[in-house]
Amino acid sequence: MPASSAYRPEPRFFDLGGEYGDPVRAADFPETRLRFRNDRAAATVGLETLTDAEWIAHFGRFEPLPGQPGPVAMRYHGHQFRHYNPDLGDGRGFLAGQLRETPGAQAVSDRVASDSALPGRLLDLGTKGSGTTPWSRSADGRLTLKGGVREVLAAEMLEAQGVPTSRAFSLIETGEELERGDEPSPTRSAVLVRLSHSHIRFGTFQRAAYFGRVDMVDALVEHARALYHPEVAEGDVPGFLRAVVEASARLTARWVAAGFVHGVLNTDNLNVTGESFDYGPWRFLPYYEPGFTAAYFDQTGLYAFARQPEAVFWALTQLGGALKLAADAEPLTEALNGFGPAYIRELRTAFLNRLGVKSLGEAADQRLLDTTLALLREAGEAARWEPLFHDWFGGFASSARALAGPRAKLWQGKTFDNFRYSLFEHEPDRPERLENPAFARPEPEEMLIDEVEAIWAAIAEADDWTPFHEKLARLAAIRTARHP
Structure with a gap:
C-alpha cells in the first residue's frame, strides 16, 4: 500500500470537529469495473504506484487509504438559483481523504499564473455517486456513468485550456441500473473520485x-x-x-476565455480556492x-x-x-x-494566455481583449469560438499558418484588421510552442455537445471506450502543446 514515498496524508478537515460533517459508509456496489484512472494526477500525490486491484479497493470499495480516518459527508447550505436551501450537504458524495501535493507539481492553471514552483498544496479526494448519506433526502446517492464520463471530459478539457479545475481522478462502473428523468432509463451507474483543492464551499x-x-x-x-x-x-x-x-x-x-458555461453557479458549487468542480450540465460555446x-x-x-x-x-x-x-x-x-x-x-490575462502572447501593458492588453471579442461577435455562427485561439496562437508567428488554413476567408475585413493590429503589437510568448505538432493540425481540439454525445453513444450502445480514450489522448497533446 502506497509504495511511493511521495504519498503524504494530511486529513485536516477533521481539525474542525464533528459539527462540519458526518461519518458515512460507501455503498456496497454489485461490481467495480475500472474505466479511468488518472495516473498523471496520481503521481502528484504519490498514488500512481497502486495496482488496479488496490485502486479499486480504495476508489471503488473505499477502503481508507493509510493515514485517512474514513469518509465524511460535509455539511453545507446554499442558494440554488438564488433560493436559499438549508437542506443541502453531501448527498451522494463524501470527503474520502486529504493529502499533500508533491512540491512543484502544481496544476496547469497555476503554471500559467506563475513560473515559480509552488509548495505542495493540500488536496482533497472527493467522491460523486458513492451512496446515500444523511443529506441525500429522497435521492439514491448514485451517479450515472454518463455523468461520470462527462465530468472526466470537462475536467480534462478545462485543464488543457489553463482553467483552475478539479481533476477527475478515478471512474469506476458499479453495475447498477439507475432511473433518471432527464436521460433514457434504466442507465448505467458509476462512482467518480475527483482530486480538488478544497471542497469548502461558500455554502459551508x-x-x-x-x-x-x-x-x-x-x-x-x-x-x-x-x-x-x-x-x-x-x-x-x-x-x-x-x-x-x-x-x-x-x-x-x-x-469566459475558454468559452465555458458551468451551468449551475449555486453557492454550494463555488469554493474558497477559486477552482471549478462538480460538473453537471456544462457546455462549451x-x-x-x-x-x-x-x-x-x-x-x-x-x-x-x-x-x-x-x-x-x-x-x-x-x-x-x-x-x-x-x-x-x-x-x-x-x-x-x-x-x-x-x-x-484577469480577463485580459486570460485572453493573452489563450492567444499565446505577452503583456504589453494595460492599454494594449485591453485593446487586444476588445478587438478579439469584437471579431468573435461579428463572425457569429460563421466562426466557432475555439478555432480563433488555435489559428492565431502566438500572434504574428502564426500568420502564414492562419492565412493558409481552412478559415482564411474569415480573417479579413476591418474588424479582423483591428484584431490583427492589436495582436501583432504583442510579442509571442514562448513561440517555440508552435513547433508542437498540435498546431500543425488544421482544426483545434474542441468539446462541443455533439462530440460528447457521440463519445457516450459508443459506450452506451457498444461498450466501446475507444472514442473516449482517443479524446483524452488528444486533450493531453494540446495540454502539453500549450503548457509544456
Whole structure:
C-alpha cells in the first residue's frame, strides 16, 4: 500500500470537529469495473504506484487509504438559483481523504499564473455517486456513468485550456441500473473520485451563519485561511474574503476565455480556492453567444455564458453576508467591490494566455481583449469560438499558418484588421510552442455537445471506450502543446 514515498496524508478537515460533517459508509456496489484512472494526477500525490486491484479497493470499495480516518459527508447550505436551501450537504458524495501535493507539481492553471514552483498544496479526494448519506433526502446517492464520463471530459478539457479545475481522478462502473428523468432509463451507474483543492464551499459558511454560530464562522475562516490563503494574516476576515474574491475573479475570467458555461453557479458549487468542480450540465460555446445556457432547466438564463461574472459576484456577496458575523460590514463590502476590477484584469490575462502572447501593458492588453471579442461577435455562427485561439496562437508567428488554413476567408475585413493590429503589437510568448505538432493540425481540439454525445453513444450502445480514450489522448497533446 502506497509504495511511493511521495504519498503524504494530511486529513485536516477533521481539525474542525464533528459539527462540519458526518461519518458515512460507501455503498456496497454489485461490481467495480475500472474505466479511468488518472495516473498523471496520481503521481502528484504519490498514488500512481497502486495496482488496479488496490485502486479499486480504495476508489471503488473505499477502503481508507493509510493515514485517512474514513469518509465524511460535509455539511453545507446554499442558494440554488438564488433560493436559499438549508437542506443541502453531501448527498451522494463524501470527503474520502486529504493529502499533500508533491512540491512543484502544481496544476496547469497555476503554471500559467506563475513560473515559480509552488509548495505542495493540500488536496482533497472527493467522491460523486458513492451512496446515500444523511443529506441525500429522497435521492439514491448514485451517479450515472454518463455523468461520470462527462465530468472526466470537462475536467480534462478545462485543464488543457489553463482553467483552475478539479481533476477527475478515478471512474469506476458499479453495475447498477439507475432511473433518471432527464436521460433514457434504466442507465448505467458509476462512482467518480475527483482530486480538488478544497471542497469548502461558500455554502459551508452560509450554514454556520444560518445557525448564528459566530464560533463556527470564525473556525471556518481560520481553517480556510491557514490552509488555502496563508498570505492573509490571522484574524483578517476581510483579507480572507478579498483573497476568495481574487481567486473567484480569476476563475470566472478563465471560464469566459475558454468559452465555458458551468451551468449551475449555486453557492454550494463555488469554493474558497477559486477552482471549478462538480460538473453537471456544462457546455462549451460553439460560437460567440452571450445568452448561451448549459442547463435545460435554466429557463431565465440566470447562469448564461455572459452572466457568469454577475452570478459569481452575487454568490460572493452571499459569502460576504455570512462573514458579517465575524467582521464589520464596511471592510467586507470593500473586499467585494474588488471583484469588478480583478475580473477585468484577469480577463485580459486570460485572453493573452489563450492567444499565446505577452503583456504589453494595460492599454494594449485591453485593446487586444476588445478587438478579439469584437471579431468573435461579428463572425457569429460563421466562426466557432475555439478555432480563433488555435489559428492565431502566438500572434504574428502564426500568420502564414492562419492565412493558409481552412478559415482564411474569415480573417479579413476591418474588424479582423483591428484584431490583427492589436495582436501583432504583442510579442509571442514562448513561440517555440508552435513547433508542437498540435498546431500543425488544421482544426483545434474542441468539446462541443455533439462530440460528447457521440463519445457516450459508443459506450452506451457498444461498450466501446475507444472514442473516449482517443479524446483524452488528444486533450493531453494540446495540454502539453500549450503548457509544456
